[in-house]
Amino acid sequence: MDIRNYVEQLGEQARVASMSLAMASTDQKNLALTKTAEALVVHKSALLEANERDIEEGAAAGLSPAMLDRLRLTDARLDAMIEGLHQVAALPDPIGAVSDMHIRPSGIQLGKMRVPLGVVAMIYESRPNVTIEAASLSLKSGNAVILRGGSEALHSNQALAACVTAGLEAANLPVHAVQVVDTKDRSVVDELVVLTRYIDVIIPRGGKGLIERISGIARVPVIKHLDGICHTYVDETADLIAALPIVVNAKTHRYGVCNAMETLLVSKAVADEFLPQVQDVLGKMQVELRGCEKTQQIISCVPATQDDWSTEYLAPILAIRVVADMEEAIAHINHYGSHHTDVILTQHHGRAMHFLRAVDSSSVMINASSRFADGFEYGLGAEIGISTDKLHARGPVGLEGLTSQKYIVFGDGQIRS
């Protein structure tokens, strides 16, 4: 079968399954999730064997040690997937919730009902745990999902998908609710992202290259974030004693994550006092500092170039710029940032409120570490991605981001005059 027909068939099967899934009860969906978790427990050794095949083929194909590590399933990683399934089962079901019912002057009662989007296609790279995360969040939110993982993880993903299928069957839900693409042919992605007839949203997860390529060709709407160039601005009104741990946490808590700070902006009024403290702590932690000219006059550091302001390091590197005032900080953030998460440290209420309104990012924070921008920390229970777009979902995307609302009207014979 050619790839276009294959993908169309996946899409049509997903669409049909999505109609049953949209009507499924919460109990049924939760049963599918817990039965999938049981299947993961029962088939642990088969899953590890399938993964071993991927690892061997990947090693033979010359994958880097870092890629092999992301690809590898371990007991601990399987346990985390099993725990994740139980956590998603425990989350409230968003579907069917009716809100804002009120009576209009015409006499009709108007409100909104939360409903699934329909069919989600998830395109991701090597980590097999995304298969279970995406399947569980889609299932709980009543969406059918098509999963296209990295081709190097094909055996692992198929083995995981078999467990999901067992869960769906146990709950009497259509098996096409969760489908894993079972070919390594890369043109599958090109076909998926234009299948507007059957697919409602594409969620790519992976490197910036993958996401830019998909956004560039997709006709189906995409929920995405490209990068996280997060700033912390230390205002002259900041409590500098509280500021230091926040700055250190935002940079060093984890380096390879999108909500890590990449650029520190410091008001010139406190730069002489604050920057040496930053250098002292981050220097000991082997963080490379790249400073603007004014920063270089205060501490010893690598000279920053223009490129540093728009680079997501995902590494122990920090760009530092001294700014004249808060307006310069806001302008820098809105110009060079990626609209992900930006922070002001200040004890001045009016300035905090101004920053909050003026910075055009999906999360804007006062006196806290940017590392809090996360689905779990925000109480979404789980996260399918972080959106730096403004339409539909913005910031960490949990179950609600996979839903829509329709208007509902209760009448008793009203006609329009």
Added chain:
Amino acid sequence: MDIRNYVEQLGEQARVASMSLAMASTDQKNLALTKTAEALVVHKSALLEANERDIEEGAAAGLSPAMLDRLRLTDARLDAMIEGLHQVAALPDPIGAVSDMHIRPSGIQLGKMRVPLGVVAMIYESRPNVTIEAASLSLKSGNAVILRGGSEALHSNQALAACVTAGLEAANLPVHAVQVVDTKDRSVVDELVVLTRYIDVIIPRGGKGLIERISGIARVPVIKHLDGICHTYVDETADLIAALPIVVNAKTHRYGVCNAMETLLVSKAVADEFLPQVQDVLGKMQVELRGCEKTQQIISCVPATQDDWSTEYLAPILAIRVVADMEEAIAHINHYGSHHTDVILTQHHGRAMHFLRAVDSSSVMINASSRFADGFEYGLGAEIGISTDKLHARGPVGLEGLTSQKYIVFGDGQIRS
């Protein structure tokens, strides 16, 4: 200047203006709206003159009488625009509203703030009143807007834009907040819809051809509806006495609107009783009835073809199909409909609730006319369009549809552990 540079310049100017506009106070925005209304009053004769030039050129170019009518400004139409500006000024300002603030276990306070999308581009056809509607809704929601109206309305739109500019200046807001494209070159549209760097959303308004063409080439997200194939399903549990006026209203209240009923579905259990009543009333109103085979056995009508089920007539024509039961009605609606507005007439609570959940449309109604699916009837105060998409905005789109929410975090020194 070539068109690409021209459109880029419009985009950049809009982006810069959008930053001021996002921070503008409610009073400032309302002042711009009321001063625009004043300018429309003062310059009424100049507006009518500019419109007369368009009409003359349009007549010379052979525009149809219907198109000339849509293009024409009259005293009454100008008064409606002036009234509309005052109405939008009176609407609550959605921007800056903070909601859902609560404390997370980490100690941070988390909530959401409503903010503008940024830059809206509106692409529409001949009716000049859209210029004022789109400008006023964009302005009130804190968005800059680029308006590309029909080339046949260029003089009218420029004269209207001059009034908006006067309003912006009087309120000390940037004049680039509202820009009217001042060339008839059609390639402007091709450039606008791919300008992702500066434009956040495209809203096309007009015929299905225009909207399909734009959706097909756009890289900027589009809020759209293609057509309104609205159904009314008369269940065997309907109150047939109440059903008749609803059916008549949905079909005949206005023919050329997207929320008019195009297909009537009738349960076979009540078809013998109900269809002759429909024929009686609609026949007197010169509505052409096109029926399925079973319908033809009950009343005299034109035989419906397969195409009738997926045609938006916008005319005194009604397709009628007798269905075996509610499930067949739901399947018909989800298959042939356009996910706009669909109605069940029933007195059975459980069946009503099932229909509500199962029909995948932006508005689903019980015992009311589909004509209620409208921004004014829904209390949005105004409407920039009706979305049949599921992402971001669904159904009638008012001010809120032109906004986004960002997460806001209030901390007092929290770091992530």
